[in-house]
């Protein structure tokens with residue numbers, strides 16, 4: 001007898017193959033059989049009549065590294081049918097830090113220490129996590145936040161820490177080349193580390209040096225790293241975030257195709273929103289972040305304040321530009337700004353039309369912890385990229401569905417990216433339902449090397465999403481982001497029912513996945 005039977009659904013198996021009506025049996029956390037199982041019995045049965053039965057969706061780009069500390073529900077993702085997230089992205093991960101982790105900080109010495117501590121302290125999570133090693137963290141632990149190339153000794157130290165964590169099951173290395181200290185690294189350093197990634201058949205994900213005016217150079221740098229190291233390289237959250245490059249998505253994608261044509265393995269993920277979200281420090285000149293946020297704050301308090309402001313002014317030189325920046329998080333230090341634009345904060349709270357100075361004031365008052373939603377992309381470019389063979393990555397977090405538990409006003413992508421992709425596929429004719437499922441399951445699993453997930457077949461891990469292809473859609477909006485997605489009926493993680501009849505159960509079945 002099986003543990004669980006999902007009866008009467010339309011099976012979309014994640015390979016891109018046409019949907020077909022079948023039952024799915026689950027035993028010991030794995031798929032036991034698929035077909036006409038009307039003669040079988042199980043301890044539990046789920047009715048999937050009129051619904052699609054798919055592999056659990058994989059969020060190709062997330063930052064849920066430590067979200068289990070605040071909330072184990074991961075509801076923002078689970079209600080979209082997401083059962084696995086790729087985390088540790090954009091150069092940042094909870095390991096490896098030089099010092100041992102202590103009781104208050106989650107700066108862990110290694111990937112293994114991180115997982116061990118999670119277990120030892122009895123934490124739980126709803127969604128599986130496949131972790132990458134953050135290059136920024138790796139570099140900072142070896143050589144601090146300095147703006148200089150790594151010495152040979154430092155590079156060797158980075159390589160050996162990376163090797164250790166890849167041996168323990170991390171899935172690759174993530175770069176964050178628009179942030180300190182990632183952007184201090186040379187292409188040579190990155191190529192040397194990519195060679196280690198290739199030894200382990202891992203993936204090198206990259207938040208590129210530029211997603212705007214210098215995006216061509218940025219893609220070339222990444223594809224060169226792929227070419228010279230032999231590693232699989234992956235563009236994180238592919239977008240065009242500057243008005244002067246809007247409309248150039250086809251030409252930019254052509255660079256990816258060109259690299260593929262010469263034998264480089266290049267993949268990408270995209271989120272279906274025309275606004276990004278990150279730290280306000282991304283608008284500061286690079287030199288001002290030599291030494292990280294503490295150094296930036298020091299500069300803003302001292303005689304060089306005006307020079308930093310002039311750097312910020314290249315982004316916020318007009319009311320119109322200041323209108324494109326919406327504060328989503330104040331780091332708990334200046335709640336009045338959350339949900340307001342830089343223009344409003346400047347004019348109404350600070351009484352100035354000098355928007356760059358206002359941004360500097362926000363950085364000071366929030367200790368550089370302010371986060372913003374930046375309305376800087378075009379829908380047209382976004383739709384072009386989504387229509388290529390990209391994965392879908394939210395760039396968001398596994399969060400609670402209860403607005404009272406969320407202090408900030410996060411980008412709605414945490415609650416809606418995967419669901420929004422299905423809605424676009426359906427309403428804009430982006431692709432068939434089989435192709436849409438394949439993109440967020442089989443293809444993404446293949447991309448990251450998750451061999452036991454992403455398709456429905458006997459022997460595979462039982463991560464399964466039962467949903468209504470006609471209604472799956474996000475509810476989260478820019479100003480009311482904490483709203484769970486609609487259209488997902490049942491979710492199974494590692495054989496356990498975690499969402500039933502549209503409501504999350506008490507079970508927390510997520511695990512750290514090891515390569």
Ligand SMILES: [Zn+2]
Pocket residue numbers: 089090207236237
């Ligand atoms: Zn990023």
